[in-house]
Amino acid sequence: MPPDGEPFAPELFPRARTELAPGAVHLPEWLSPGAQLRLVEACREWAKPPAGLRLVRTPGGGAMTARQFCLGWHWYPYGYARTVVDGDGAPVKAMPPWLAALGAAAVEAAGHAVEDTYDIALVNFYDADARMGMHRDSDEKSSAPVVSLSLGDTCVFRFGNTRTRTKPYTDVELHSGDLLVFGGPSRLAHHGVPRVLPGTAPPELGLTGRLNVTLRVSGLTE
Numbered sequence: 641m642p643p644d645g646e647p648f649a650p651e652l653f654p655r656a657r658t659e660l661a662p663g664a665v666h667l668p669e670w671l672s673p674g675a676q677l678r679l680v681e682a683c684r685e686w687a688k689p690p691a692g693l694r695l696v697r698t699p700g701g702g703a704m705t706a707r708q709f710c711l712g713w714h715w716y717p718y719g720y721a722r723t724v725v726d727g728d729g730a731p732v733k734a735m736p737p738w739l740a741a742l743g744a745a746a747v748e749a750a751g752h753a754v755e756d757t758y759d760i761a762l763v764n765f766y767d768a769d770a771r772m773g774m775h776r777d778s779d780e781k782s783s784a785p786v787v788s789l790s791l792g793d794t795c796v797f798r799f800g801n802t803r804t805r806t807k808p809y810t811d812v813e814l815h816s817g818d819l820l821v822f823g824g825p826s827r828l829a830h831h832g833v834p835r836v837l838p839g840t841a842p843p844e845l846g847l848t849g850r851l852n853v854t855l856r857v858s859g860l861t862e
Contacts, residue, residue: 660799660810663785663824665750670819671789673844679853680791680845682736683763686711690730693765697726705770706833706852711735711761713858718779720760720860735759743855746787750821756784756857766795766850768838774798774805774830781859785823790814791851792841800830816842 655668671679687693687709696704698717708715712735716726723731735758743758760780764772777786797820800809809830814820822829833852841847 655815658812660812660820661801661822661826661829663752663826664799664822664829665820666812666814667749667819667821668815669817670746670749671791671817673817673842676791676817676842677845679789680847680851682739683791683851683853686733686763687765690728691724691732692728694724694727704772706764706766706772707770708762708764709733710763711739712759713860715760715762715779720779720858722862735761739855742789743787746789746819746821746855747785747823749819750785750823752785752821752823756782756859758784758787758855758857760856760858762854762856764852764854766793766833766836766852768793768836768849770833770836770849772833774800774809774832776802776828776830777854777856778828780856782857783823783827784857784859785821785827787855788814788820788822789853789855790818790820791816791853792845792847793850794837794840795833795850795852796835796837798832798834799826800832802826802828802830805830813837815840816845 713720714732740758
C-alpha cells in the first residue's frame with residue numbers, strides 16, 4: 641500500500657513483489673497515481689535554478705546522458721558538497737522532511753530496518769535517448785538502504801552484483817510508481833539503466849521521459 645493510502649490504478653496483469661537479490665526488493669505500483677503526480681510537480685519546482693537540473697560531467701570530460709539535480713547534499717563525481725561545485729555554485733536545496741519520511745516508509749515496506757534519517761535526494765531525468773552505465777552508489781558514509789522511486793516512462797533497470805559490472809545481472813522493467821530498495825548484502829551492487837521505453841508514462845502525469853528519485857543516507861557531517 642502506498643504511503644498516502646490511495647488506490648492503485650489497476651494493471652491488466654498485476655506484477656508481484658520480487659526479491660531481485662538478497663536485500664534488493666522491487667515493489668510494483670507502490671506510489672499511487674496521486675502521490676506520483678505530487679512528486680512530479682515537486683520535482684518540476686526543485687529542478688528550477690539556482691541549483692537546478694544540470695548536465696553532469698565526469699572527471700574524464702564525458703557527460704552523463706541523464707540530467708540531474710540534488711536535495712540535501714549535492715553529488716558530483718565522486719563526492720558530496722553543500723553547494724553545486726560542478727555547476728552554478730549555488731547552495732543545494734534543502735531535503736524536505738516529507739521526502740525523508742517517504743524514504744523511511746519505503747525502507748519499511750521493503751522489510752528493512754530504518755536506522756537513519758534520509759538526507760539526500762538525487763533526481764535523474766531521462767529522455768528517450770538517456771542511459772545510465774553500470775555503477776555502485778558508494779560515495780556515502782552510511783550503509784543504509786538506497787531507495788529508488790520511478791516516475792514517468794518505463795525503463796529497463798539492470799541489477800547486477802557487488803563484484804563486477806558484468807554478469808550475472810537481472811533486467812527488470814520499472815514502471816511509474818514502482819519502488820526499488822536495495823540494502824544489506826546488495827547495498828553496493830552494480831546497477832544501471834540500459835534503456836528507456838518512450839511514450840509509456842501515465843498520461844495524467846504530463847511527463848515526457850522518466851524521473852528517478854533516489855533517496856540515500858549520507859552519513860556525512862557538516
